[in-house]
Amino acid sequence: MVGLTLIIDDFADISNRTRRGLCLVKSKAYQKRDIIYAVQCLLCCMTILVFLCLTIWLTQTPGGRNLKNLAMEGSLLVTSLTTFESIRKKVWLKITPQPAETDDEKAL
Numbered sequence: 787m788v789g790l791t792l793i794i795d796d797f798a799d800i801s802n803r804t805r806r807g808l809c810l811v812k813s814k815a816y817q818k819r820d821i822i823y824a825v826q827c828l829l830c831c832m833t834i835l836v837f838l839c840l841t842i843w844l845t846q847t848p849g850g851r852n853l854k855n856l857a858m859e860g861s862l863l864v865t866s867l868t869t870f871e872s873i874r875k876k877v878w879l880k881i882t883p884q885p886a887e888t889d890d891e892k893a894l
Contacts, residue, residue: 816881823873823878823879830869830870
């Protein structure tokens, strides 16, 4: 996970074209941030529901408690908790549009 974060962080440094592409994506996300936030809330609730249903079903099923299923449950739990935390912090609503580069910044 940390390696992916570093790659994404350094992706904009590859070229001006990728930087402009990422700025475009960020501006589109800014325009639709309320929709993205609502979808994230819905998906978080669904993930928690799937986690709870799966946990209850696996405790009732003979042989359901094995390492593969525990790994899947752990993954669902971590996903739902991190999503819930980003909803609580309103991460998508804090996005700001990227200002356009001036000719002076392009020269640098």
